[in-house]
Amino acid sequence: MANAQKVYRVDYRFADSGAVPAVSPLLKTEFESGAAAARFVYGLPALLHAKGFAGAALDSVQLDSLSGKVQVFAGEQYKWLQLHTSPADADVLASAGIYAATFQNKPFRFEEFQALQQRLITYLENNGRPFAQVALQQVAWDGGTVSAHLLINQGPAYKIDSIRLYGSAKVSNNLLQQHLGIAAGSLYNKKKLTDVSRRLA
Helix, strand or coil: CCCCCCCEEEEEEECCHHHHHHHHHHCCCEECCHHHHHHHHHCHHHHHHHCCCCCCEEEEEEECCCEEEEEEECCCCCEEEEEECCHHHHHHHHHCCCCHHHHCCCECCHHHHHHHHHHHHHHHHCCCCCCCEEEEEEEEEECCEEEEEEEEECCCCCECCCCCCCCCCCCCHHHHHHHHCCCCCCECCHHHHHCHHHHHC
């Protein structure tokens, strides 16, 4: 008879007992191997961050050949109270498909803000603003909630002055502009400029 596969178990301890009810359901305690346990344990901070535990960390990890012990600090679970935006940025936010109200009462995830930040910057870079900046200001942490102001610095607008073709190829400049989708005098568009080499290949 084949021996039953041994289960690798991990025991968790909490540095802050108040977080136990919210965090315990997220913890996996039985694994098929020590390697599987290690992957889960070392990915635990990211998992907790995604659930709004912005300060979550592993205080100590002991994984031997048979079982493991992990000391977890979860910290306070934060939710968005409000993401304030400027009325002057309403058109840009709407065009980029971003609505601050969708953050309200959702777990605070810094990765989510980073995705919003990159989405805005990409939109602005493709609409004449290659040096746009997006950041959070006046961040307030209070009683398990986070509020902040979204700062959008669009920077100066840039346009394509002209398109020049170097080499011996005889191509009409107007035809080249049509082929690339980049007209002289049009707004700077990072995506179109990045695609130039591919479209000319």
